[in-house]
Amino acid sequence: MRPSVCDKMKLSIDHKSPVPLHIQAEQLLRDLIKDPAYKAGKLLPNEVELAKKLAISRTTLRQAINKLVYEELLIRKKGFGTKVATSKISSKAMNWLSFSQEMKARGITVKNYELHVSWVFPDDTVAGFFEIGTEKKIVKMERLRGSAEDPFVYFISYFHPRLGLTGEEDFKRPLYEMLEEEYSAVANLSKEELSAISADKFIAGKLEIDTGSPVLLRKRFVYDQGERPMEYNIGYYKAESFVYTVESRRS
Template identity: 30%
Template sequence: MTIDRDSTVPLYIQLKEHLRQQIENGSYAPGSRLPSERELADTFQVSRMTARQAIRLLATDGFISAHVGKGTFVLKPRIDQELLLLTSFTEDIRQRGMTPRSRIIRAGIERANQEEAEQLKVSEGAEVIMLSRVRLADEDPIAWEICTINHRMCPGILDRHNFGQDSLYQVMRDEYGIRLLWADQLISARMPSREEREALDLDTKTPVLSLTRVTYTDHDQPAEYVRSVYRCDRYQLRTILRYTNG
């Protein structure tokens, strides 16, 4: 690639786009070291400031991560989920050609607290299934999900399945006839707790996406209440907005 000095596109943008394309086509594999500012400046005959700006943009876009004293390294691509369809984590990861797995933190029958009872429309103290899992894609931790389910809707589900491997949504659908049709989901960004950082292998500077969701059946009955945190450096949410005159 040669820098087009007559172009109206700034030099650092041209350099950033070239490096992005090389990352996306595999010329720089995940985990590989990117050339230094000095090396980029010499190769493309630009200033170190131009190289620094290009690297900074790549880091902002989630393609690379800088480590003081070690260099700049290419990150694994983010998992991009569109907010259009209600799918399970297992189904979503498999569709992307990766292997899903879960590390179970806690699984059992508990009594619903006030918040859980309100969300699931059950009595406080009613039996609920508590399933806390770290969700992995190709063995990389992506999310920590705490799922509470109305036990009356799927009794005995924990006795017959290992949800470290099995898809909860598929089992609910195939064995209990529960059709999960829609969900009400709230998303926000925040810094993780120490426990969340340890579970997801995060540094102290990486934020998380915090999701709270109530999932409903085709009879508008709440079946699942989920609280989860996703790594912002490995997961992003996408939505399509259409303009209507009104």
């Protein structure tokens, strides 16, 4: 039988130490979650087994776990277990970039899990933004993207027919770079709306989370240099993997 990470690390509590047991347990957990196996998403040892191994009560162990959950280092789901929280991706609202550019600026390699391009009739909301009728089809792009470990955002983009897209473009390239180089469409202004929602069955399936889990909904309205609408974008971000940061300076 292969030894567990706990066995290899020889976790133990010094019951003669003046340091409180829950503080010792907390430090052991901090050391434990640094192990690559747990960073990769492996569940932490069962509370009953771990408490028994450390010769402490479950109440003491849970006090230590709660501290790390509060610090967003651990995620605990009822009936599932406790695991290391993935590092949150940060997006700053100062100088907006395409998603690829945002992630590149933070040293994160983006993985494309799904890419779908189709021609659809716009609904009233999208048609109203583009100031067009609903009877003419436009290009719709859907992308499921994330880190090497798992997907954390599902995008839906609609494009104004004025751009002249064919649907055959290489959407794996940074979007605004491609639009500028191939269609001379320069994205100059972005207006955004942010809200918190619960994931429905479809979004939960895409992001590999439970239905009803919190999701950040980010709507982006993109305009060209003449302030004409060019893209209507909707992004569904896995809440545990993404934080949106707003930076402002007093004038």
